[in-house]
Amino acid sequence: MTIQYCTGMARRHLTPQDWSTAALRAMAHGGVAAVSVNALAGELGTTRGSFYWHFKDRDALLTAALEVWEEDNTTALISELGDITDPRQRLTALFTTALGQHDINGLEPAIVAHADHPAVAPILRRVTDRRIAYLTDLYTNLGLAPAPARRQAVAAYAAYLGWLELRRSASDIVPEVAITGTTATAALEHLITELARSGEHQAKPE
Amino acid sequence: MTIQYCTGMARRHLTPQDWSTAALRAMAHGGVAAVSVNALAGELGTTRGSFYWHFKDRDALLTAALEVWEEDNTTALISELGDITDPRQRLTALFTTALGQHDINGLEPAIVAHADHPAVAPILRRVTDRRIAYLTDLYTNLGLAPAPARRQAVAAYAAYLGWLELRRSASDIVPEVAITGTTATAALEHLITELARSGEHQAKPE
């Protein structure tokens, strides 16, 4: 995620990973349109000749970057939570981890804004499907029947997406959403516990 | 929202409103980058000469279109709900009305994706601020104290934003979110009642 500026005379060769991460940062900041080979080359301290050696064209970079996003924010995240046995702790850890990515803030709104793009649609479809399936499985482990578990999963995922969007659009107006991590404020914990408690609420009504 | 194609020989003169609505539709479909004077002119059956007579430049169109969005989806929406006296009915009517805009689906993700744009930032700030303030006032009328009312308003607004985003990105995967209006499915009502009930839950815990 850090840029390798040319500090000495010997500059390391760039990898497709470098281009992908740079593309994700540009996409998170200025949308899909900001992913221009020109701008990324200047940002990485190289020229477009390097790019067209590693990638076929711009669409190949988009798909590669989105696959990195899929891997880091879905596949790796789910596998990391496999150690936690208690489903309630898994749920809390899942949301706190997912909401902790401040550097790539605004990436998901940018991706969703171009949901019709041929390079975006299939990956966005896979990510959404897997995330909702994981949440459904999680709420099922919490004691919900399949149908309510899926409804709860959709609601929880929508709340998570909106939380990201709100944090990007108005973190100064709504300062509660800007803070996360271990020092989460009352509003963030309110949302998470609300999503966890509502599932419990239906499983065994008090 | 409907395009005035040149059906006869006498074509009506275009208004700035026509350009604004066309810009909003393009923005909802392809993001801010899709708002090009060339494409809109072709879509409206005219040339760029017409555009530059009504508007100073492209940024003027963006601000005008976003002000139309602000008026239609915030100012007019709030004033329409003034007739309903019961705050709970107001809350339900608010979400069902706000979620009923299927034609401009994906507009808010596109706007949020360019939250840093100088033409987008101030309007997005006003809209977010007013909506959260309205929701906070609504939850206060439901019996919540100021601080919990604001927390609940932020959570409810985040759920609404995420619902829109989810409906745009994966309406085929999650068919529950695609349907709305009077025949809202169980998932949609689940989210709304969940947001309404959670406020009630804190006001007078059972």
Add this chain to the structure above:
DNA sequence: TTCCGCCCGTACACCCCTGTATGGAATGAC
């Protein structure tokens, strides 16, 4: 040393978009 494959820099043509300048059609006033 010489050669070869990897990686990058440079130059070129092409396309799309913006903004402006200018001409022209249509409409109403007189």
Add this chain to the structure above:
DNA sequence: GTCATTCCATACAGGGGTGTACGGGCGGAA
């Protein structure tokens, strides 16, 4: 009919991005 205003069409210059062709440095192998 003449004229002025409103609205749109056309032409041009400029800029930025993409994709490609080609050349050159550079390190390892024979």
